[in-house]
Amino acid sequence: MSVLEPPDPSRGWRGIVHDGRPAQRLAIYGDCSWRAMEAAHGTHTPPGYPMVMAERLAGDGSGLEVGFGIFGWYEGLPQTEEALTEHLKLTGAPQLVVVQLGAIYGLRRVLSDNNRLDRLRGAVARALGPLAIQVSRLTRPIGQRLGKPARAYPGTAQLESFLALAQRTWPAARIVVMAPFPRHIASPEVRAMEARVHDEQEAAAARAGVEFLDCAPALLACTERTTGANGYNLNAAGSRIVADQLLPLLAQSSRAA
Numbered sequence: 001m002s003v004l005e006p007p008d009p010s011r012g013w014r015g016i017v018h019d020g021r022p023a024q025r026l027a028i029y030g031d032c033s034w035r036a037m038e039a040a041h042g043t044h045t046p047p048g049y050p051m052v053m054a055e056r057l058a059g060d061g062s063g064l065e066v067g068f069g070i071f072g073w074y075e076g077l078p079q080t081e082e083a084l085t086e087h088l089k090l091t092g093a094p095q096l097v098v099v100q101l102g103a104i105y106g107l108r109r110v111l112s113d114n115n116r117l118d119r120l121r122g123a124v125a126r127a128l129g130p131l132a133i134q135v136s137r138l139t140r141p142i143g144q145r146l147g148k149p150a151r152a153y154p155g156t157a158q159l160e161s162f163l164a165l166a167q168r169t170w171p172a173a174r175i176v177v178m179a180p181f182p183r184h185i186a187s188p189e190v191r192a193m194e195a196r197v198h199d200e201q202e203a204a205a206a207r208a209g210v211e212f213l214d215c216a217p218a219l220l221a222c223t224e225r226t227t228g229a230n231g232y233n234l235n236a237a238g239s240r241i242v243a244d245q246l247l248p249l250l251a252q253s254s255r256a257a
Helices: 049-059 081-085 116-128 131-146 157-169 188-208 216-221 236-256
Strands: 024-030 064-070 096-100 174-178 211-213
Touching: 024 049, 024 236, 049 064, 049 236, 081 157, 096 157, 096 236, 157 174, 157 188, 174 188, 174 236, 188 211, 211 236, 216 236
Parallel strands: 024 064, 024 096, 096 174, 174 211
Antiparallel strands: none
């Protein structure tokens, strides 16, 4: 039995640029946290906070190019300039570089990724639509307690070497390490790993001389739901909040360039 994946509305999206108008440039290195997921997790979802940023800049008469380096864990981050720029497809050096990954180290799985049952689970979640939020709220605590870590935590050495590479490659860019978003439901073991990843990321950013951005206070203060079914990936409301945090940094970066 095969489970067909639906079309990916984010595939090939690279921002909003108007002919003849200046565009700012954003590079994102991280996992799927840049997508907006109203319900089920997956590649059937549209861009999230980068789309909000691009639309607001386009509304002000400019635009935003967005380049992506998609990596789920520190060990996959590029360690050479060629690999760093391979997939960005920007017309010039980015003014703002956002690095956000590490959430996977707090993730626990009962089923391994991408096997038949896991794909079936994803198809059922998509079919449930908004009901997937209620179902996940009931099943997630069980999975966190019975599951095993999806990936072993290696420390921040590879993250720090990546940050040094980005600084050498783009000395004028503003580089921001953005903390993983807070999970709405988490077991004590998951919370402990989240705290470790957060604190060690913050320390790594300080050692590298780059900024550390934690959007958790703004997200947790919102009276609307800010995540999809898995309680981590942001929905449209959460994406707007993160865009609000990043747009001033992009504006400051562009003025300094």
